[in-house]
Amino acid sequence: MYLIVYYCTKLLEMMYYDLISEVIGLIKIYEKETDHKSQDGHLFAQWMNEHYKKNDHQIISEPEWEGKSNGRSADSVINTSLVHLYRYAKLNAKAAIANTSFSTPDEFIYLISLVSLGSMTKTALIKLNVHEKSAGMQIVNRLINNGLVEQASLDSDKRNRMIHITSKGTQVLNDSMQNIKKASSDVTEPLSHLEKLELIRLMTKLESFHESKTRMIS
Template sequence: MNFELIKSVVELVQQFMEQNEGKAQYSNDLHGFTEWINAANQHDFENPDWIGKESGRSSDSIINTLLIRMNRYAKSYSRSAVGSSVFSSQDDFIYLISLKNMGTMSKMELIKHNVHEKSSGILIINRLLHNGWIEQAVSPKDKRIKNIQITEKGLAILDEHMEEIRRASRAVVGNLTHAEQMLLIAVLSKLDEFHDSFYRMNLETRDLLNTVYKKLN
């Protein structure tokens, strides 16, 4: 029996009773206790602390910093996952997963989907073609466009290393609860949807920042 857990729960219940005494804000039962815990968690989400907050550092600044840090953590875990595999980088299996999940795509569609510069995306695609993990064919709708799809060899190599990839993904999620994961997915999806349209529109023109800034202001 986990006595430390029981002790923590008892202390939490005692804290609930003390705070609720005289105020009767919550019913003195399991339902009221649950509401109290949810309210406390909601307060943490609505008014979080961050380094530099008291000295005036904005939420925009800390969000940008945290996203950059998370990207670096994710890259580190991915490098560990592919370190002993046949993949040259995390981009190899990310492109393969994109093709597996979304089906045949043009080169530019795949590059834009993975938010890469054209030159970087072409290098990745050429590497995958060289390894025989993807194949290309002229689009029946437009002879100027080459469509690419994952091959059986690509599916096999992806399946062979999928557990390592999943382990890296689980490491990124860290200690988030299921509810926190769902909230994060919703928030990041909203951000991704906002930025994706501008990125696709301005991939070649290099004025992405100005376009987004004008939209926000």
């Protein structure tokens, strides 16, 4: 137990409060599930390893990355990778919409939003896709001009309008969907199904955090 207390003290010094809480929770489970009377840190570590394996978790060793030895942080690597992946996804999406009615990938993403979530106001559609108002309005206007969506004024707010996908928009989206799905799968191709689910969980956590942070600012 001295070993556990020692590590907890070190964690506290580094202010890893969430990790301390997790370790304490594991100790409580350990006490209930085992017959070990001795407070042996080595036995606890062995049990913890088996516990994670049993619950489909893996103890992941810290990966190497370029610049790590020179002090480059994990945050820097993640941010750079997200930017690169966005560019790779955009290249795939552009290839998918070649020879279609879409000028940019954002246009079919707006249509997919309307199909998935139903009609919504211009403001809601633009915010959903995390665009500045001016950029979002340009996308909506292109869709309107091409007859892919239509708009209707709200009785409660004449300045804002509801956007609906048209039958032409639905048809164009359906005709392009196979290429769009192929472009999406190409981006995540090396990942297994379980890895994709874990990535979704992590990305959703990040996106939810930044979404709520943006709402607080605005």
